[in-house]
Amino acid sequence: MKIPIHISEESREPIYHQVETQIKTLIVGGQLPPGTSLPSIRALASDLGCSVITTRRAYQNLEASGFIKTAQGKGTFVNETKNMNIEEAKDKIAYDALEKAIEQGIQVGCTEEEIRTIFREIMKNNFSQ
Structure with a gap:
């Protein structure tokens, strides 16, 4: 596989x-x-x-x-996932990914407001489908 x-x-x-x-x-x-x-x-x-x-x-x-x-x-x-907290795992994966994206935005010189604007745009594009 x-x-x-x-x-x-x-x-x-x-x-x-x-x-x-x-x-x-x-x-x-x-x-x-x-x-x-x-x-x-x-x-x-x-x-x-x-x-x-x-x-x-x-x-x-x-x-x-x-x-x-x-x-x-x-x-x-x-493995069976019965014994693990799936919601906790989801949150950790999403948190880590967002943290990395924000770090990259800061590295290229984005301001906090620019990052917030980009985040809102991505959220709108992904949840308005």
């Missing part, structure tokens, strides 16, 4: 964290339901063009936080 993950070499965020965050987002958003088989560490590394160490670290972090589970000899699967 190929999962829709896109890594950015230009991002200051480490690649393992980009992979981890995108898989969490797919799980929390329901695109990867519990029991879904995930690609092996090697297969994912090959698909993404990154190192096995990078994908291993992402999988280890996801397993430690309860999002995935590995069954020796069977593979890696999306």
Whole structure:
């Protein structure tokens, strides 16, 4: 199974964290339901063009936080999410993404009001559909 993950070499965020965050987002958003088989560490590394160490670290972090589970000899699967607070996970993912976007806006010289205007425009465009 190929999962829709896109890594950015230009991002200051480490690649393992980009992979981890995108898989969490797919799980929390329901695109990867519990029991879904995930690609092996090697297969994912090959698909993404990154190192096995990078994908291993992402999988280890996801397993430690309860999002995935590995069954020796069977593979890696999306874990049941009954025991985790999905709303808390959604909030954290959205918070982190917005924080990064604001940091980038500040880096390119946007004022607080410009960032607020951009945010309102994006909200309007995404919620008025």
